Amino acid sequence: MRDAPFAFVAETANRLVLQAVNGPARAAGVAAGLSLADARAICPQLLTHPAEPRAHARALTALARVMEQFSPLIAYDAPDGLFADMSGVAHLFGGETALLARVTGRLERFGLCVRAALADTPGAAHALARYGSGCTLVDVGAHRAALASLPVAALRVSDEVAQSCRRLGLQTIGDLIPLQRSALAARFGLETVNRLDQALGHAAEPLRYIRFVPPLRETLAFAEPIGRTDDVERALTHLLERLCVRLEREDKGLRLVSFTIERVDSGLQTVTITTSRPNRSPAALFRLFRDRLDGLDAGFGIERVHLEAERCEPLAAVQVKGLERFQAKWKPVRRRKRDQQKTTRANSVSVESEFAQVDKNGQASTADDDLIDRLVNRFGHDRVLRLAPAESHLPERAWVAFSAAVASLHPAWSAPPTPRPLRLLARPHPLKAEDNADHRRPPAAISWDGRVARLTPLAGPERIEPEWWRDDPAWRSGARDYWWVRADDGLRPSGPHPDGLRLWLFRVGAEDAWGAWFLHGFGE
């Protein structure tokens, strides 16, 4: 593959165009920007592969990490290059020639076709790397002469500008240099002049250097494989402490953490926990993990464990001193505690008891959040719920449940204008009306599972219309007339409610076509 002509192909404007070519392909006379048909005509044995921009970007990031060993300042030269600032670095590698050889050698070991240039300005280095002889070293101050023979396209100008330059007979950068700046700007735009100046070193070119953030990840490897629960717990505690110390330095708290064990048979198992608020208390996090460790299978032993912070949020430390005496005795009101935290700020985090950790909303993680986290991690987000009112007049839709881990929501409830049941049936239960003389009123008696109860109407009817903008199967039968009735003790024998009951009934239908009665809820 390294010795065969190869190219990446991408589709632009309905034709396949070569995006990047390797050395042998270049030697065969194929260049990037050529259409695939033309390239095949020039070099029939050309191998191609569709371009994968994401994979290329990832690879570039990886190469940037590799380049870190040569220079602390690395910047992207998208899509296919990297800038490395070599100021004051070369002597460490034995001079510029040796440095350049070392860089290309290092990268070629990955099987890459490397084109490198070392010059005074980023613009010159870019141009020489792409249009130079492959590996170019330009002495200090010599870049002007080196650039003069390169084509205008090397200046990082648009294709149109390069083309019109060619049409005007301006083949090389050397042709552009003696021209008047104002004329150049008037014809090709300020961008071209700027690029020329940057390449020559007359204009500054700030680069955006990449900042590598070390991942928040802790690893522990064992000399002998471990298998006992105690050992795993101890390892986890150790990792949590290390991670939390790092988080404290960065004023961050964990939202999503995963704990991975690597077994001797190279099996991986991961336990992930979430928290409702950013948290960096090792003890609380350990409690969340402990419930889940039972699910892990150590197999023949565990030889390495990892702890990785998958999502973090800001968590500042703020002083909350002053009320310990009463806090120990009585639970303080939460609102009050929060006010205190807002007013007093501290710049040290050494004494745990005097400080609370507040997230970006100024809210502290409390024992309540700790409980919710534990329940959510054990039973799942869809089992531990907070309730919020919803804008609907249909009884079933008057409220919504959301995961209790979403802590920022504190809905305000207001009482509905008409009496509502305290318990609602999951689906309305059909009732058999025993004696329904007056069709506009509830029946005098109903039978339910063979037992008969006498009813006394309390209130009604309350008509509830379906929401026409929504197709709800339960409401397809049309509007409902709701009644409150009181059932006597007839349901006593083995039913769940031995005493009299207030029931919430409804019936569908209208004057000419009465439907059946249904039970929908209980008043108590």
Place this chain on the structure above:
Amino acid sequence: MATNTLGRELKTWLRGMTASQTMDALRMSVRAIEVGEAECLRTLSFGSAQADEIFGRTILCGRTHEIGGSAATLFAALVLGRCEGPTLWCAREGAPSALYPPGLVQAGFDPGRLVLVRLRAADDLLHAAHAGLRAGWHVVLERAKPFDLSAARRLQLACEAGGGLCFVLAFGELNAAALLPSATTRWQAAVAGGALWPRALRLKLHLLRNRTGLPGQWTVEWDYGSRSFSMVSASCDRPADTPRAVLA
């Protein structure tokens, strides 16, 4: 000097509280002086002196209470509506009827303080209730099966450790073999009369078992407006034409 400091701190502490919280706190500190710190349990206020006298001494925080009867959910909601603090409601998934939050609002209980745990397995529900109690929350546990002795004892210990209220709602027939052997009180609640929100509601309460006193039977009235209980005399339900002589 020390008393002065304490007084000042107490004042600062009380400033951030609502009236009912202040009353609760003061009542608790008075009780602490009366019976000594160890015996002190948080007591609730029920809105009237008579009701406090009866329920304040039976429905204690840090103790488990079992409620049966048709109005079990309602009674638990009304009592919890009178006290502050987050509440964990452990509901059985797949039960025929489920808690309906707008009804809770009408009963004077703010669903905003509620965290609802919906689980199918009774053991998981018990685990959730334990965790809630240990964290000091009020817990309501819906239960259809009786507890075994050790589970009941563990629930009681968790409740004592946290200091919250624990209500076990008994679904199914409440009979001699009750669900929670360790319960401090066992109630049977039913609605008397047919008043609907927002008219005052009457509850028939039967205290079947009381570890701290005598059992009893009362009719109480719940006022939706002031969210308070008041005691109703036994003769309240007589028909309008009952002769005086019969009453005497």
